[in-house]
Amino acid sequence: MVLVLLEHKDGEIKKSSKEAASFAADLAMSTGEKAVGLIAGGATNSNELGALGIEEIFEFEAADYLDSQQWTQVIEQAYQKLQPTFIVLSNNSLGKSIGGRIAVRLNKGLISNVIQFKSEESKPIFRKSVYSGKAFAWYAFQSNEGIISVMPHGYGVFPNKNKQVTASKIDISIPSGNVKLKERNLLKGKTPLTEADIVVSAGRGLKDPSNWKMIEELADLLNAATACSRPVADAGWRPHYEHVGQTGIAIRPNVYIAIGISGAIQHLAGVNNSKNIVVINKDPEAPFFKAADYGICGDLFEIIPKLNEALRRAK
Ligand SMILES: Cc1cc2nc3c(=O)[nH]c(=O)nc-3n(C[C@H](O)[C@H](O)[C@H](O)COP(=O)(O)OP(=O)(O)OC[C@H]3O[C@@H](n4cnc5c(N)ncnc54)[C@H](O)[C@@H]3O)c2cc1C
Numbered sequence: 001m002v003l004v005l006l007e008h009k010d011g012e013i014k015k016s017s018k019e020a021a022s023f024a025a026d027l028a029m030s031t032g033e034k035a036v037g038l039i040a041g042g043a044t045n046s047n048e049l050g051a052l053g054i055e056e057i058f059e060f061e062a063a064d065y066l067d068s069q070q071w072t073q074v075i076e077q078a079y080q081k082l083q084p085t086f087i088v089l090s091n092n093s094l095g096k097s098i099g100g101r102i103a104v105r106l107n108k109g110l111i112s113n114v115i116q117f118k119s120e121e122s123k124p125i126f127r128k129s130v131y132s133g134k135a136f137a138w139y140a141f142q143s144n145e146g147i148i149s150v151m152p153h154g155y156g157v158f159p160n161k162n163k164q165v166t167a168s169k170i171d172i173s174i175p176s177g178n179v180k181l182k183e184r185n186l187l188k189g190k191t192p193l194t195e196a197d198i199v200v201s202a203g204r205g206l207k208d209p210s211n212w213k214m215i216e217e218l219a220d221l222l223n224a225a226t227a228c229s230r231p232v233a234d235a236g237w238r239p240h241y242e243h244v245g246q247t248g249i250a251i252r253p254n255v256y257i258a259i260g261i262s263g264a265i266q267h268l269a270g271v272n273n274s275k276n277i278v279v280i281n282k283d284p285e286a287p288f289f290k291a292a293d294y295g296i297c298g299d300l301f302e303i304i305p306k307l308n309e310a311l312r313r314a315k
Pocket of ligand 1: 068202203204205206228229230231232244245246247259260261262263264265266267270280281282283286298299300301305
């Protein structure tokens with residue numbers, strides 16, 4: 001059995017969990033096991049999960065918010081009851097904070113940020129990104145079991161399976177948390193940066209926070225999320241949750257548009273796994289051009305208004 005943790009928001013399975021589910025289903029198929037999902041109660045869309053290849057769902061009752069220590073214990077208890085060979089998580093913020101804890105608790109190996117697997121000598125081996133996305137390496141577990149976290153946007157969602165899903169309750173007693181949630185402010189209506197397909201990101205080349213209007217307009221026209229380089233967040237021009245890079249969020253959208261960002265190694269560490277990188281910079285020597293799939297060398301203050309105008313017309 002391959003067990004995948006399914007996270008949801010307002011009843012919708014998160015995209016990162018759908019990817020983890022697709023990975024778990026393919027892994028289960030290759031090892032001749034079945035893929036099962038673990039989900040906090042009340043959000044089961046059997047058709048959707050069946051299409052992703054999940055055959056059984058285990059639901060447990062839980063409060064709206066669990067901290068990472070509580071999540072760890074949820075998974076530990078699920079493991080004791082179900083004895084899966086592999087536990088699959090997304091390498092999102094929850095997966096990053098609980099993957100290591102679960103591995104220690106269960107005394108199993110953890111392979112994080114996985115993007116692919118294949119069978120070698122009838123054992124699955126896993127490909128992951130290393131050195132801040134500069135290289136890839138294949139890893140195997142010593143024993144044929146362990147914990148895997150799947151890189152968001154790293155594997156894909158494949159709703160092409162047609163499994164019948166059975167739903168069961170699993171009895172999990174949730175310990176009281178050590179952390180008390182006092183206040184929670186969720187940004188309404190915006191795609192979280194880590195889930196966005198297209199990201200429009202800008203840096204110090206914008207010169208002043210008031211110039212972000214055109215960046216926001218471009219993002220709206222493309223239905224994209226906005227991001228920024230670190231100095232821009234440090235200066236208070238943009239909120240810190242938009243800061244991407246080595247010390248910020250790591251993302252892997254289909255399209256990353258970098259505007260007025262030099263492409264320092266610490267910035268690239270968080271974005272160079274993007275599928276397509278578009279760079280707009282006036283300096284032909286800007287290091288970002290080396291990582292770019294498409295580049296426009298010119299003044300952003302001329303290019304962005306023209307781009308917005310063209311997109312408005314095309315719409
Ligand atoms: C330990 C450590 C961790 C770090 N972590 C991060 C991190 O997580 N994320 C991060 O982003 N940085 C990080 N940094 C900082 C990083 O090294 C760079 O300083 C930073 O990324 C530079 O930001 P920038 O590209 O916006 O600004 P700059 O380096 O100032 O680049 C601005 C760019 O805009 C271009 N430009 C200017 N005017 C125009 C115009 N009119 N039209 C077009 N282009 C124009 C310039 O040619 C230039 O390339 C870290 C640094 C350290 C030491």
